[in-house]
Amino acid sequence: MSALFRRGSGLPSVARAHGCWITDTAGKRYLDAAAGALVVNVGHDDSRVTAAIHRQMASVSYVHASAFTADVSERYAAALAARLPMDDAAIYPVSGGSEAVETALKAARAFHLANGEPERSIVIGRELSYHGNTRGALDVSGRDSLRAPYLPWLGLSGRVPGVLEYRCPNPAHPEECGRWHAETLDQEIVRLGPSRVAAFIAEPVGGAASGAAVPPDGYWDAIRRVCDRHGVLVIADEVMTGFGRTGRWFASEHFGFRPDILTMAKGASSGYWPLGLCAMSGPVAAALGDGGFVHGLTFSHHLVGAAAGMAVLQRIDELRLVAAAESKGARLLRWLEEALAANPAVGDVRGIGLLLAIEIVADRATKRPFPRSDTIAETITRLAREQGLIVYPSTGSAGAGEGDLIMVGPPLTISDDEMGLVVDKLVSAMEMLT
Numbered sequence: 331m332s333a334l335f336r337r338g339s340g341l342p343s344v345a346r347a348h349g350c351w352i353t354d355t356a357g358k359r360y361l362d363a364a365a366g367a368l369v370v371n372v373g374h375d376d377s378r379v380t381a382a383i384h385r386q387m388a389s390v391s392y393v394h395a396s397a398f399t400a401d402v403s404e405r406y407a408a409a410l411a412a413r414l415p416m417d418d419a420a421i422y423p424v425s426g427g428s429e430a431v432e433t434a435l436k437a438a439r440a441f442h443l444a445n446g447e448p449e450r451s452i453v454i455g456r457e458l459s460y461h462g463n464t465r466g467a468l469d470v471s472g473r474d475s476l477r478a479p480y481l482p483w484l485g486l487s488g489r490v491p492g493v494l495e496y497r498c499p500n501p502a503h504p505e506e507c508g509r510w511h512a513e514t515l516d517q518e519i520v521r522l523g524p525s526r527v528a529a530f531i532a533e534p535v536g537g538a539a540s541g542a543a544v545p546p547d548g549y550w551d552a553i554r555r556v557c558d559r560h561g562v563l564v565i566a567d568e569v570m571t572g573f574g575r576t577g578r579w580f581a582s583e584h585f586g587f588r589p590d591i592l593t594m595a596k597g598a599s600s601g602y603w604p605l606g607l608c609a610m611s612g613p614v615a616a617a618l619g620d621g622g623f624v625h626g627l628t629f630s631h632h633l634v635g636a637a638a639g640m641a642v643l644q645r646i647d648e649l650r651l652v653a654a655a656e657s658k659g660a661r662l663l664r665w666l667e668e669a670l671a672a673n674p675a676v677g678d679v680r681g682i683g684l685l686l687a688i689e690i691v692a693d694r695a696t697k698r699p700f701p702r703s704d705t706i707a708e709t710i711t712r713l714a715r716e717q718g719l720i721v722y723p724s725t726g727s728a729g730a731g732e733g734d735l736i737m738v739g740p741p742l743t744i745s746d747d748e749m750g751l752v753v754d755k756l757v758s759a760m761e762m763l764t
């Protein structure tokens with residue numbers, strides 16, 4: 331028996347990876363159409379990124395952030411802040427997405443404390459959302475299957491319906507869905523007591539929980555107005571959508587949306603180093619001030635993380651990966667729609683940029699999902715892997731834990747030939763299912 335607590339059984343052992351390809355120790359090659367879990371935006375084995383990491387390690391790897399700052403961290407924060415859809419951002423670097431979200435939740439609370447509103451503590455999240463697996467992040471997440479074992483520890487947050495046009499809860503759908511969601515948020519704030527609500531957290535474009543759900547027109551404008559009216563901060567969770575993934579540096583930009591706090595991870599380091607970031611807009615950072623934020627993590631502000639992040643920013647620029655994600659994503663979406671149109675189990679193919687998802691249904695007309703016990707998403711993922719294709723399964727988009735999703739989110743460096751292979755292999759994996 332392995333001494334490693336593995337996250338799956340029958341997993342191949344990885345030997346090496348390059349570009350969009352991973353090779354296991356048996357010599358089998360896999361096309362990585364998931365970039366890990368939508369992480370490796372610049373592709374595997376980018377020598378500029380590994381060289382930057384080595385250079386940083388050769389000078390200094392670690393100092394405690396309460397004892398030193400460092401040029402590499404300052405330069406990285408300045409370069410990243412200039413790309414954020416926020417004014418005068420201040421960035422708190424951590425080790426991953428869940429930590430970034432925990433930091434954001436605490437920053438929102440600390441902001442209200444500093445402003446003399448200690449009663450503001452509640453954070454409202456959405457159904458069909460995911461913000462991380464630590465307790466605070468899980469509490470604001472809307473993924474029943476991940477929450478279920480830990481429910482006795484959860485329950486401090488508010489909740490509004492998920493945003494998924496394919497299964498929209500607005501009775502008047504498709505009319506005014508953005509406004510309907512904003513009104514629902516307004517009602518939830520009023521129900522909880524406006525003076526008790528600290529923040530609303532959401533992914534600007536949905537991630538794995540909703541399956542790359544793009545919000546309806548007017549959604550973010552209307553949400554911003556409601557939150558501003560009640561003095562509620564808006565946290566944009568861009569852990570999955572950041573760093574070019576959706577065809578913009580950050581998905582908020584698609585909607586002209588400017589959050590108060592923004593969380594990042596995944597593509598930030600493209601997986602070369604564990605890196606997450608919590609950016610606070612100028613007014614939030616100013617309220618927290620020097621020493622006004624009771625928070626700290628041993629591995630925060632890691633120097634190697636900053637070096638990796640800086641090199642990734644440069645590679646995204648040099649390879650023009652933001653524009654590439656937009657144009658390649660539009661092509662891949664169209665190719666998937668065309669190739670899967672005849673498969674009766676494909677309910678919806680959606681997404682933006684290279685954040686794409688396929689929702690599998692038992693009945694196209696009623697959108698009825700397969701029973702979860704059929705483990706359709708996991709089976710397709712296994713069949714695809716047998717064909718040498720890595721995709722990322724997700725579940726729960728139909729509510730109550732039901733619903734099967736296949737996420738497709740390759741490195742932004744993927745070529746057209748490789749995208750063609752993704753489509754061919756996925757089509758044949760899905761045909762094997764039927």
Ligand code: PLP
Binds near residue numbers: 427431461533538567
């Ligand atoms: N937020 C979003 C939107 C995510 O997609 C994820 C991970 O998938 C997280 C937070 C948690 O990030 P991590 O797994 O790095 O803790």
